[in-house]
Amino acid sequence: MVAHSYQLKRADFIFKNENDWERILDKMLKRPTRELINELMSSELKGRGGAGFPTGLKWKLTAEDPSDTKFVICNADEGEPGTFKDREILTKVPYKVLMAMAVCGYVIGSNQGYIYLRGEYKFLVPELNKVIQEFEYYCKQIGHDFSIKIFLGSGAYICGEETALFESMEGKRGEPRNKPPYPSSNGYMGKATVVNNVETLAHTFTIFKYGAKKFYDLGVQYSRGSKLFSVSGDTPKPGIYELELGMSLQDFVNEFGDGDTKAVQVGGASGFLVPRKRFEKTTIGYRGKLTGISLPTGGSMMLFNSSRSMYNVLDNYLEFFREESCGQCTPCRVGCQQLHFGIKAVKRGDKPAQYLDKLLKLTETMQLTAKCGLGQSVANSFSSIVENFREEMIY
Amino acid sequence: MSNTIHVTINGIALEVEKGKTILDAANQAGMIIPTLCFHKDLCIAGNCRVCVVEVSGQKRLAAACATPCEEEMEIQTNSLKVRNSRKHIIELLLSEHNADCTKCYKNGNCELQELASEYKIMTQDFLRLAPMKNYTIDQFSPSIIKDDSKCIRCQRCVRTCAELQGVNALTVAYKGDEMKIASFFEKAMNDVVCTNCGQCVNHCPTGALVERNYIEEVWDAISDPDKHVVVQTAPAVRVGLGEEMGMEVGSRVTGKMVSALKRLGFNAVLDTDFTADLTIIEEGTELLNRLKKALKEKDNSVKLPMATSCSPGWIKYIEHMYPEFLEHLSTCKSPQQMFGALVKTYYAKARKIDPENIVSVSIMPCTAKKFEANRPEMHDSGYRDVDYVLTTRELAIMIKQAGIDFKKLPDEKFDRLMGESTGAGVIFGATGGVMEAALRTAYELVTGREVPFENLNITPVRGMEGVRQATIKIENPLTQWDFLDGVELKCAVAHGLVNAQKVMDEVKSGTSQYHFIEVMACPGGCLGGGGQPIPTSPEIREKRMEAIYAEDAGMPLRKSHENPEILKIYQDFLGEPLGLKSHHLLHTKYIGRDRL
Numbered sequence: 001m002v003a004h005s006y007q008l009k010r011a012d013f014i015f016k017n018e019n020d021w022e023r024i025l026d027k028m029l030k031r032p033t034r035e036l037i038n039e040l041m042s043s044e045l046k047g048r049g050g051a052g053f054p055t056g057l058k059w060k061l062t063a064e065d066p067s068d069t070k071f072v073i074c075n076a077d078e079g080e081p082g083t084f085k086d087r088e089i090l091t092k093v094p095y096k097v098l099m100a101m102a103v104c105g106y107v108i109g110s111n112q113g114y115i116y117l118r119g120e121y122k123f124l125v126p127e128l129n130k131v132i133q134e135f136e137y138y139c140k141q142i143g144h145d146f147s148i149k150i151f152l153g154s155g156a157y158i159c160g161e162e163t164a165l166f167e168s169m170e171g172k173r174g175e176p177r178n179k180p181p182y183p184s185s186n187g188y189m190g191k192a193t194v195v196n197n198v199e200t201l202a203h204t205f206t207i208f209k210y211g212a213k214k215f216y217d218l219g220v221q222y223s224r225g226s227k228l229f230s231v232s233g234d235t236p237k238p239g240i241y242e243l244e245l246g247m248s249l250q251d252f253v254n255e256f257g258d259g260d261t262k263a264v265q266v267g268g269a270s271g272f273l274v275p276r277k278r279f280e281k282t283t284i285g286y287r288g289k290l291t292g293i294s295l296p297t298g299g300s301m302m303l304f305n306s307s308r309s310m311y312n313v314l315d316n317y318l319e320f321f322r323e324e325s326c327g328q329c330t331p332c333r334v335g336c337q338q339l340h341f342g343i344k345a346v347k348r349g350d351k352p353a354q355y356l357d358k359l360l361k362l363t364e365t366m367q368l369t370a371k372c373g374l375g376q377s378v379a380n381s382f383s384s385i386v387e388n389f390r391e392e393m394i395y
Numbered sequence: 396m397s398n399t400i401h402v403t404i405n406g407i408a409l410e411v412e413k414g415k416t417i418l419d420a421a422n423q424a425g426m427i428i429p430t431l432c433f434h435k436d437l438c439i440a441g442n443c444r445v446c447v448v449e450v451s452g453q454k455r456l457a458a459a460c461a462t463p464c465e466e467e468m469e470i471q472t473n474s475l476k477v478r479n480s481r482k483h484i485i486e487l488l489l490s491e492h493n494a495d496c497t498k499c500y501k502n503g504n505c506e507l508q509e510l511a512s513e514y515k516i517m518t519q520d521f522l523r524l525a526p527m528k529n530y531t532i533d534q535f536s537p538s539i540i541k542d543d544s545k546c547i548r549c550q551r552c553v554r555t556c557a558e559l560q561g562v563n564a565l566t567v568a569y570k571g572d573e574m575k576i577a578s579f580f581e582k583a584m585n586d587v588v589c590t591n592c593g594q595c596v597n598h599c600p601t602g603a604l605v606e607r608n609y610i611e612e613v614w615d616a617i618s619d620p621d622k623h624v625v626v627q628t629a630p631a632v633r634v635g636l637g638e639e640m641g642m643e644v645g646s647r648v649t650g651k652m653v654s655a656l657k658r659l660g661f662n663a664v665l666d667t668d669f670t671a672d673l674t675i676i677e678e679g680t681e682l683l684n685r686l687k688k689a690l691k692e693k694d695n696s697v698k699l700p701m702a703t704s705c706s707p708g709w710i711k712y713i714e715h716m717y718p719e720f721l722e723h724l725s726t727c728k729s730p731q732q733m734f735g736a737l738v739k740t741y742y743a744k745a746r747k748i749d750p751e752n753i754v755s756v757s758i759m760p761c762t763a764k765k766f767e768a769n770r771p772e773m774h775d776s777g778y779r780d781v782d783y784v785l786t787t788r789e790l791a792i793m794i795k796q797a798g799i800d801f802k803k804l805p806d807e808k809f810d811r812l813m814g815e816s817t818g819a820g821v822i823f824g825a826t827g828g829v830m831e832a833a834l835r836t837a838y839e840l841v842t843g844r845e846v847p848f849e850n851l852n853i854t855p856v857r858g859m860e861g862v863r864q865a866t867i868k869i870e871n872p873l874t875q876w877d878f879l880d881g882v883e884l885k886c887a888v889a890h891g892l893v894n895a896q897k898v899m900d901e902v903k904s905g906t907s908q909y910h911f912i913e914v915m916a917c918p919g920g921c922l923g924g925g926g927q928p929i930p931t932s933p934e935i936r937e938k939r940m941e942a943i944y945a946e947d948a949g950m951p952l953r954k955s956h957e958n959p960e961i962l963k964i965y966q967d968f969l970g971e972p973l974g975l976k977s978h979h980l981l982h983t984k985y986i987g988r989d990r991l
Contacts, residue, residue: 156570158570173567175567178439178441178458178461178462180462180463321571322571322572323570323571323572323573324570324571325570325571325572325574326570326571326574327548327567327569327570327571327572327573327574328440328442328548328550328567328574329441329442329443329444330442330443330444330445330484330487330488330547330548331444331483331484331487333491333548333571333572333574334487334488334490334491334524335487336571336572337491337524337572338487338490338521338522338524341522341524341527342521342522345522351522355520358520358521361479361483362483362487365479365480365483365484367455368447368455368456368476368480369444369447369455369456369480369483369484370444371441371442371444371458376455
C-alpha cells in the first residue's frame with residue numbers, strides 16, 4: 001500500500017489489552033450515575049448493532065423507569081450474514097464487556113446481567129464462563145452485587161431483534177413484540193431492560209477509561225468514535241478492522257478492494273448494496289454530510305468483484321430472509337417469499353422484466369408495514385441491488 | 396393527570412380515554428378500520444398488518460390494533476399510502492391462501508373474502524404460493540377439519556386455544572415461509588389433546604378450521620322413506636339460529652326453528668330440553684345421594700365436589716388433564732346422549748317403530764357433541780344412540796338450501812313424546828344454567844319449598860364472570876333430609892376451560908370447599924359454543940344470554956320436576972331416578988387419557 005493514498009483512520013481501542021479493568025470498575029462505581037450517563041451522552045456513542053440508537057439515552061431512559069427489578073442484556077446473537085466481530089470481542093477481551101455490563105447495572109439499578117449468545121457460538125461458553133466466574137468473584141470482593149448468566153440462543157436470526165430476544169429468553173417462540181411499549185420500560189419479563197450489542201458495551205469501556213472526549217474526537221459529526229468492520233468477500237485481506245466512522249466508501253475500497261471491486265454490500269443482508277459509481281458519494285456513518293448518502297451499519301462489509309453475479313447475491317440474501325423471517329407478520333412472511341420466488345420467475349422468463357417494478361413497490365410496503373426491523377430492512381438489499389443491477393436480474 | 400388524550404382521525408378532533416388504541420379511537424369516531432388478526436375475545440397480536448394507519452411524523456405505518464393513542468396524534472386511516480399498503484397486504488394474503496372460494500365451506504362467511512371484495516382485488520399479479528406448499532387436509536377428527544392451505548396465520552385459533560381454553564392444541568410451528576399452525580408434532584387432530592370444543596372454528600376468519608359437516612348424510616336420511624328421522628334441538632340453538640338467518644343478535648326463534656325443521660322433512664321435531672330436565676332429576680338425585688353418604692353415613696370414599704357432565708368438551712378436558720378426578724364427574728350422560736338412548740328405546744316402543752329404522756339427529760351449538768356421539772360407549776340403545784350431530788350453522792345451511800324464508804315462518808310447537816320442557820331445561824344453554832336448574836329442583840326436593848330467590852331466578856350463579864361461587868343455606872328440611880339442616884351448600888360455576896382449570900386446581904390442592912361444580916367448556920356456556928353462528932364476541936354472547944333467560948321467564952313451567960313428560964317417563968318406563976333402567980341408558984363411564 002502506497003502511504004499517501006492511505007485515507008482510512010485506524011483506531012485501536014477495542015482489542016487493546018487493558019489489564020486494569022478492576023481499577024476502572026472501582027472508579028466508575030464511585031461516580032454518581034448521572035455523571036456516567038452524561039459521560040456516555042457526550043461521547044455520542046450510538047448502538048453498534050446496526051440501529052444506532054444513542055446508548056447514553058437508552059441507559060438514561062431505563063435508569064428513570066420506576067421498575068423494582070431491571071436487567072442488563074448483552075446481545076451476542078450475532079447473526080447478520082458477514083458479521084463476525086462480536087465473537088472476536090468475546091474471545092479476546094470479554095472482561096471489557098462484563099465490566100461495561102456491571103457499570104450499566106449500577107447506572108440503571110440492576111444486579112442481573114445476561115449474555116444472549118448465538119447458538120452457533122456455543123464453543124465460547126466454557127472460556128466465557130471462566131471469565132464470568134472470575135469477574136463475579138471480584139465483584140463480590142468489592143461488595144458489588146452483580147451476576148451474569150449466559151443464555152444460549154437456538155439459531156434463529158430473528159432473536160437478535162431485542163423483543164424477540166426477550167420472548168426467546170422467556171421460553172417462548174422468538175417473535176418480535178409490538179412496540180410500544182419499549183424495552184426501557186417493558187423488556188425481559190416485562191421489566192425495564194437495557195439491551196446493548198457486544199461491541200457497544202466494549203466501546204463504553206473505552207469511554208469510561210479514557211473519557212468521552214477521546215472517543216468523541218474520533219469520527220465525524222453525528223458519527224462519532226470508531227467501529228469494528230467485518231471485511232469479507234473479494235478482498236485480499238479479509239478480517240476485522242477498527243476504523244473511524246465517517247470514511248468514504250471509495251477510501252475503504254482503495255484499502256480493501258482487489259482492484260476490480262464492482263459493489264460493496266454495507267451492513268450485511270439487511271443492509272445496502274453500493275455500486276462502484278456511488279463509492280465516492282457514500283460515507284459510512286449515521287447521518288450524511290450535506291451531499292451524498294451515508295449508511296449506518298453493524299459493520300459487515302462484503303466486497304464483490306466483477307466475477308460475481310449480483311442475481312446470485314440477491315438470490316442468496318432472499319433465501320436467507322425467506323427462511324429467517326419469524327413468519328408472524330404478513331408483509332415479511334409472504335413478502336419475502338414473493339421477492340425470492342419473484343426474481344427467480346423473472347430470471348426464468350415466467351414473469352416479464354416489469355414484474356421487478358411490482359416487486360420494488362412491494363418492498364416499499366414491507367418497509368412501511370412490517371412489524372419489526374427484519375421485514376422493514378429486506379427492502380434495503382432488494383431495491384439497492386435491483387435498481388443498480390437490473391440487467392443482471394433479467395438476463 | 397388528565398385521563399383523556401386528544402387526537403385527530405382524518406382531521407376530526409377526538410377525545411379518547413388514555414390507554415385506548417388507535418382502533419378503539421377510530422371506532423369511537425365511527426370509522427371502520429379493517430382487521431383480521433384482531434378479535435375482541437383475544438389479546439392483541441398485531442401480525443396481519445391489515446389495520447395499518449398513517450400517523451403524522453412517523454416514517455412507518457402503525458398497526459391500529461396495537462398502537463396506543465398519544466397526545467396530539469394525527470391519524471389518517473384512508474390515505475393513499477394506507478390504501479396501497481393495505482391492498483398489497485390483502486394481495487399477499489390471497490397469494491398464500493388457497494383462494495378457490497367457490498369450493499370452500501366458508502364461502503360467504505370469510506373475513507379475507509370480504510376484504511378482497513371490499514378492496515376489489517381483481518387481479519392476481521403475485522405468484523400463487525399456496526399450491527407450492529403441498530398441504531394435506533386433516534379430516535381425521537369427527538368434529539374439526541383443518542386445512543392449512545386456507546390459513547392466513549393470524550393466530551386467532553392459537554390464542555383462542557391458549558387464552559380461552561388453556562388447552563394449546565394448536566400452536567405455531569416452524570418459521571419463515573414454512574411457518575404454520577400445527578398440532579402437537581403435527582399429529583392428526585383426533586390424536587392430540589384437543590377437546591373438540593370448536594372455539595378455534597368459531598374464531599377462525601377463513602375456512603382453515605371448520606366443523607366436519609354431516610349435511611348430506613342428514614338429507615339422505617330424510618329422503619329415505621324407510622327411515623323415521625327424529626331431530627332434537629339443544630337449548631342454545633334457539634337463541635343463535637336467528638343470527639344466521641339475518642335476524643338480530645339475541646332473537647328468540649324457538650317456534651320458527653321448529654317450523655323450519657318440520658318443513659325440512661324431519662318426522663319428529665323434539666327437544667333436548669326434555670332430557671335437560673331429565674338430567675336434573677338424575678343428577679340432582681345423584682348429588683343428594685353423594686351428600687347423604689358423605690354427611691350422614693360419613694363415608695369418606697364419596698367424591699365431592701360433584702361436577703356436571705353435560706359439556707363434552709369439558710369431559711374430554713378432564714379426561715386428559717385431571718384423569719385422577721374422573722370419579723368427581725356425575726355419571727349422567729349429557730342431555731344429547733340421554734335423548735339418543737331414549738329415542739331408540741322409550742320413544743321407539745311408544746311410537747311402535749323399529750329402532751333399526753330410526754335415524755337420530757341432533758342440532759347442537761357444539762362441535763364436541765359430534766365427538767361425543769361418536770364415542771364407543773354411546774350405544775346403550777343397542778344402536779348408535781345419536782347418528783348425526785349438526786351445528787347451528789349446519790342447520791342454517793339446510794334451511795337456506797331448502798328455500799325456506801325463515802323470517803316469515805309461523806311459530807310451531809315441538810312434537811310429543813319428548814318435546815315438553817321447562818325453563819330449567821332452557822337455561823342449560825347459559826353458563827350457570829345447569830347449576831340453577833339443579834338448585835331449583837334439589838332445594839325443593841329437600842325442603843318442600845321453592846328456592847328462596849325472587850321468581851326462581853338464582854342470580855348469584857348467573858353472569859359472565861369466569862368463575863362464580865354461590866352458597867345456599869338449607870334450613871328446615873323435610874325429615875328424611877334432616878342431616879342437611881343448616882348445611883351451606885357451596886357451589887362453583889366455571890365457563891371456558893381456563894376457568895375450569897382454576898376450579899380444578901383448587902379441588903386438586905384440597906382447599907376447595909365445594910359440593911357441586913358446573914363446568915361448561917365454552918365461554919358463556921353453550922350459547923357461546925363452537926357450533927354457534929360466527930362471529931362471536933362478549934357482546935354477542937351477552938345478548939344470547941339475555942334471550943335464554945327471557946325464554947326461561949316466559950315458560951309456564953320453570954322447574955324440571957314439574958315437567959309432566961318427565962313424570963310420565965318415570966311412571967311408564969324408567970321407574971325411579973338412578974334405577975336400573977336409568978343406570979343402563981342414562982349413565983356412563985369416563986376414560987383416563989394421556990396428556991400428550
